[in-house]
Every structure is written in structure tokens, then in C-alpha cells.
Amino acid sequence: MTTVQGVVDRVGPTLLHAVVVPDEAVAVTDVVIAEPGRHAAAGDLLLGVAANTAKEAAALVQMAGEHKAAGVVLKPPIASSVQRAARSAGVALIEVHGQTAWAQLVWLLRTVLDAAESENDEGDDPASGALGDLFRLADAVAAMVDAPVTIEDANSRVLAYSARQDITDPARVSTIMGRRQPDEVLAKFRSKGVFRQLSKGRSAIFVPAQADGTLPRLIVPIRMGGELLGSMWAVVRDRVSDERSAAFADAGPVVALHLLRRRARTDAQRRRFAETLRGLLDGTGSPRLAVAELGLPDAPHRVVAIDAAGRAPSGEVDAEGVRLALFDRITTGFSRLRAVAELDGVLYAVVGKDSWPKFAETLTAHDMPPLVAAGSATEIGALASSRAEADETLLLLRAGLLEGHSAAYEQAWTVLALHRAAAAAGSAGVAELGPIPVLRKADEDGTSCYVDTLYAWLRHPGDPRAAAEELRIHPNTLRYRIRKIVELTGVSLEDPDIRMALLVQLVTLRWV
Structure with a gap:
């Protein structure tokens, strides 16, 4: 656990000064720029970028206290009224040096938090002292190549970066701020053939400066046993000497060992989380254990079922590869969920009651989106029922009975009701009664559409x-077909019971 005082001590008194520190220490979980109208989360360290007056600063402190944020960071002078508000709210108040750029402070504080988390994860691992954490390694490599360095995984997510920022450009700033290379930056380097060279080579790659102001890059692939684990990127002023370039490349195997150990630790943790979640989903797990192990608040949650292949024809999508990528995005990317598991080729995630719409929107915002179905919100101990609802809703999405690529159980009640009624009627052989078999036989030669016509007419x-x-025909054609149906079957469509029975049969054919 890293407290506010711990963050201040790590950064040092030159930059940060603790003005108010509550008696009860609160763990800092993230660094967030405070925005008007946006509420803080528990453990957030809020940067008061827009708090330009004592009144605005006091309001920010009060909001932080209401949402159990870890603290607020402000530039001087800090009025006594703001300090009183912080003591009253039980929120830490930190003063940052007046000339500090907020963007640089975000980098620095996130470096501190990530380094502290890495140290906590390393525990007593004897190898950790030899290899050091990734941030210390990035600093060492930066000194070696005399340039700022980022260490990224195979999906261009930033795992660590060096503290020095003397050479930088907008591409590096946006990469570190967003914790991954933005799409436009990736496209820029992809057009230069960088990723093709990374996938095949082992030596350092030099990319010259670009017309838009992007500075030169020296890039090294990180490999182990032929597998590309990631890459190191250095922002340089110009071509570096062969000796520095070789030294930069030689650091690759050391970083690879660290990434392998990190991945093994992450995989073991994911397996433990997945096993806990599977117990909840099949109704055999302990809700109390899940709350502690998975970090789930004791509040209503939804089970979300995700089909990675979406509606693409079988064989056209590497469902396993897409499923792994989705798993990675959910657990380490936009939501950082622990409660994710795979069962029978379907990914299941547990999300908060009200976070489902944003979760679905983020997952399906792609050219070939997955199918995403949510069960209704329920207590932790009843997630097995929410999973059953998510499964049923996913089946309807797969069959195309629900429009779009995402749906929630309670919003799809009309389709669910019709589908369940049709399933029950189908198992009872309802569709084989009366005139429907006659119409189906007449349609077999393809010259008539009696079944579809009758279904539309009854609807x-x-x-x-x-x-x-609905049928895309002229109304006179519809009337002609209805007369032929009456002649062929001899039924009276004026009888309301006959119409209702026919509709039940046709719904059964259409929905099962």
C-alpha cells in the first residue's frame, strides 16, 4: 500500500510538500486530473488543475472527502480556508512547486505508483534484486543510450518509462499519458515499416525525424526463444554511435527476462482470479471470498457474456486469438477488471450495475465487434442466475433475433418471451398441426412465399x-397471396382463434 505520505517521501521535498495529512492513512491507487462534474474514486490522488480560486479548491477538497479520495494536489498559495476544508473532510492536501508542469507531475506520480506496485508484487523474490523493476531498468537503459526510454509490450502498451524527459515530442507525451501508443502514432510508424522490422529482427532500428516534428527513434525488439515480447523505444536527437546502439540492443535480453517473469506472475494471478470467478458463476463459490479476492464491492453486479467471434462466419475469425486479446484488454486495459474468466469458449466478466453501457460500448467499438450480452444486476451470491440470463441473451444475439452487437437481459424481454414460448411450442410439435405443413410444402419449389406472407399479414x-x-411487395400481391392461402388450406382467417393459433405456429417456426 502506498500512502500519500509515501508518495511525498518518494518524490522529495523539492517538488512536493504535505500541508495536511489525516491521521487515518489512505492508499493511493491512481493519479487523476480533477475535472468539473467528474466525481473521484476511492484512493484517487486528484490534481487540482482547474482549481484557480480558494472557493474552487475548497469545493474540490470537499468532493474528494465525500468520495474517499486519497488527497488533493494544488499549486501555491493554498488559502487557510482550503486547509481547514481538508482537515474537516479528512483529505490529504499536497502543495506542488509552482513552476511544475502538470503533465510532468502526472508522469512523475504515476512512475512512483507503478514502481511501488512493482515492488509490492516482487515481494521476497530473490531474482527481483538482480533484475530490478522495469522502471529502474528503463532508467539504466536511458543512461546507457543517453536518451529517454519507454518499455512496451507486444501490443504497444507502455509498461515502464525512464524518469528523464529532456528530449521529448507530442508522440512520446501522448504515449506516456495514455499508457499506450495512440492509433495515429502507431499508423505513423507502421507506414515506415517499423513493426515489420520488429517482427523479424533483433538489432536496433533507427527511424529518422519526421516532417510533423516527431523526433528520431531508436527501437529494439525484445525477444526470448523466438517470441516477440515487446520493444524498447528511445527518443534521440539524431543517429547514435554504433557502440551506444549495440549497448541498447544488448539490454534486450535482460528486459526479456523481466517481462517473462512478470508475465508468469500475472498469468498465475489471472488463473487464481478466474478460478474464483468460475465458482461464483456455477453457484459453488464463496461470495465473501470473491469480494476479497476479486475486489468486488458488496453491491449489485452483472455478468457479461462475450462471444469473441461475433457474427463472422465460422473460420473467418481467429476466435481464440481475439478472445485472448479481449481478455487482455479487459484485465489490463480500459477497465482493469479482475473478475474475468473463460468457460466453454465464452468470456465472462463481472461489472458494476451501472457500468454496463460504457463497458459494452468500449468492447464493440471496432470493425468486427464481439457479441456482448449482460444478465440483470444481482447480489454477488446470485451471479449464477445473472450468468444464465447473459447466456440466454447471447444466444439470441448469435441467432440474429436481437439487433446490434450488445444487449441487456431486461431490455430484451419481448424477444425472450417470444423465444421461450416458441421453444416450448416447438418441443410440443405445435408447428406440425393444421394447415402450416401444407403451406411449407407449397413453398418448397420456391415459386411461392405463403408462410412468410401469412406471418407478415398476421403481424x-x-x-x-x-x-x-415488410415483404417488399405490392399490397395487391399480398392480397392475392392471402386468397391463394385460403383456397389452398380451406381455413377461415376471419376466425380470431384460428389467426391466434396460426401466429403461434409461425412464431415457433421463426424463433426456434
Whole structure:
């Protein structure tokens, strides 16, 4: 656990000064720029970028206290009224040197938090002292190549970066701030063939400066046993000497060992989390253990079922590869969820009651989106029922009975009701009764569409124009087909019971 005082001590008194420190220490979990209208989360260290007056600063401190944030960082002078508000709210108040750039402070504080988390994860591992954490390694490599360095994984996510920022450009700033290379930056380097060279080579790659102001890069692939684990990027002023370039490349195997150990530790942790979640989903797990192990608040949650292949034809999508990428995005990317597991080829995630819409929107915002279905919100101990609902909703998405690529159980009740009724009627052989088999046989040669025509006519009672529009035919053609249906079957469509029975049969055919 890293407290506010711990962060201040690590950064040092030159830059940060603790003005108010509550008696009860609160762990710092993230660094967040405070924005108007945006509430803090528990453990956030809020940067008061927009708090330009004592009144605004006091309001920010009060909001931080209400949401159990770890503290607020402000530039001097800090009015006595703001200090009183901090003591009253039980929130730490930190003063940062007035000339400090907020962007640089974000980098520095996140470096401190990530380094502290890495040290906590390393525990008593004897190898950790020899290899050091990735941030210390990035600093060492930066000194070696005399340039700022980032260490990234194979998906261009930033795992660590050096403290020195004497050479930088907008691409590096956006990469570190977003914790991954932005799409436009990736496209820029992809057009230069950088990633093709990374996938094949082992030596350092030099990329000259670009017309838009992007500074030169020296890039080294990180490999182990032929597998590309990631890469190191150095922002340089110009070509570096062969000796420095070789030394930069020689650091690759050391970083690779660290990444392998980190991945092994992460994989073991994921397996433990997944096993705990599977117990919840099948109704055999302990809710109390799940709350502690998975970090789930004791509040209503939804189970979300995710089909990685979406609606793509079988064989056209590497479902396993997409599923692994989705798993990685959910657990380490936009949501950082622990409660994620795979069962029978489907990914399951547990999300908060109200976070489902944003979760679905983020997952499906791609050219070939997965299918995402959510069960209704329920208590932790009843997640097995939410999973059953998510599974049923996912089946309807797969069958195309629900529009779009995502759906929530409670919003799909009409389709669910019809599908369940059709399933029950289908198992009872309802569709084989009366005139429907006659119409189906007549349609076999492809010259008539009696079944579809009757279904549309029954769905739009008294409105032949709407029925004809649904079938994309002229209303007179619809009327002609209905007369032929009556002649062929001998049924009276004036009888309301006959119409209801026919509709049940046709729904059964359509929805099962």
C-alpha cells in the first residue's frame, strides 16, 4: 500500500510538500486530473488543475472527502480556508512547486505508483534484486543510450518509462499519458515499416525525424526463444554511435527476462482470479471470498457474456486469438477488471450495475465487434442466475433475433418471451398441426412465399400496406397471396382463434 505520505517521501521535498495529512492513512491507487462534474474514486490522488480560486479548491477538497479520495494536489498559495476544508473532510492536501508542469507531475506520480506496485508484487523474490523493476531498468537503459526510454509490450502498451524527459515530442507525451501508443502514432510508424522490422529482427532500428516534428527513434525488439515480447523505444536527437546502439540492443535480453517473469506472475494471478470467478458463476463459490479476492464491492453486479467471434462466419475469425486479446484488454486495459474468466469458449466478466453501457460500448467499438450480452444486476451470491440470463441473451444475439452487437437481459424481454414460448411450442410439435405443413410444402419449389406472407399479414392485422412493405411487395400481391392461402388450406382467417393459433405456429417456426 502506498500512502500519500509515501508518495511525498518518494518524490522529495523539492517538488512536493504535505500541508495536511489525516491521521487515518489512505492508499493511493491512481493519479487523476480533477475535472468539473467528474466525481473521484476511492484512493484517487486528484490534481487540482482547474482549481484557480480558494472557493474552487475548497469545493474540490470537499468532493474528494465525500468520495474517499486519497488527497488533493494544488499549486501555491493554498488559502487557510482550503486547509481547514481538508482537515474537516479528512483529505490529504499536497502543495506542488509552482513552476511544475502538470503533465510532468502526472508522469512523475504515476512512475512512483507503478514502481511501488512493482515492488509490492516482487515481494521476497530473490531474482527481483538482480533484475530490478522495469522502471529502474528503463532508467539504466536511458543512461546507457543517453536518451529517454519507454518499455512496451507486444501490443504497444507502455509498461515502464525512464524518469528523464529532456528530449521529448507530442508522440512520446501522448504515449506516456495514455499508457499506450495512440492509433495515429502507431499508423505513423507502421507506414515506415517499423513493426515489420520488429517482427523479424533483433538489432536496433533507427527511424529518422519526421516532417510533423516527431523526433528520431531508436527501437529494439525484445525477444526470448523466438517470441516477440515487446520493444524498447528511445527518443534521440539524431543517429547514435554504433557502440551506444549495440549497448541498447544488448539490454534486450535482460528486459526479456523481466517481462517473462512478470508475465508468469500475472498469468498465475489471472488463473487464481478466474478460478474464483468460475465458482461464483456455477453457484459453488464463496461470495465473501470473491469480494476479497476479486475486489468486488458488496453491491449489485452483472455478468457479461462475450462471444469473441461475433457474427463472422465460422473460420473467418481467429476466435481464440481475439478472445485472448479481449481478455487482455479487459484485465489490463480500459477497465482493469479482475473478475474475468473463460468457460466453454465464452468470456465472462463481472461489472458494476451501472457500468454496463460504457463497458459494452468500449468492447464493440471496432470493425468486427464481439457479441456482448449482460444478465440483470444481482447480489454477488446470485451471479449464477445473472450468468444464465447473459447466456440466454447471447444466444439470441448469435441467432440474429436481437439487433446490434450488445444487449441487456431486461431490455430484451419481448424477444425472450417470444423465444421461450416458441421453444416450448416447438418441443410440443405445435408447428406440425393444421394447415402450416401444407403451406411449407407449397413453398418448397420456391415459386411461392405463403408462410412468410401469412406471418407478415398476421403481424400487421388490418394493415396490408405495412405487411406488404415488410415483404417488399405490392399490397395487391399480398392480397392475392392471402386468397391463394385460403383456397389452398380451406381455413377461415376471419376466425380470431384460428389467426391466434396460426401466429403461434409461425412464431415457433421463426424463433426456434
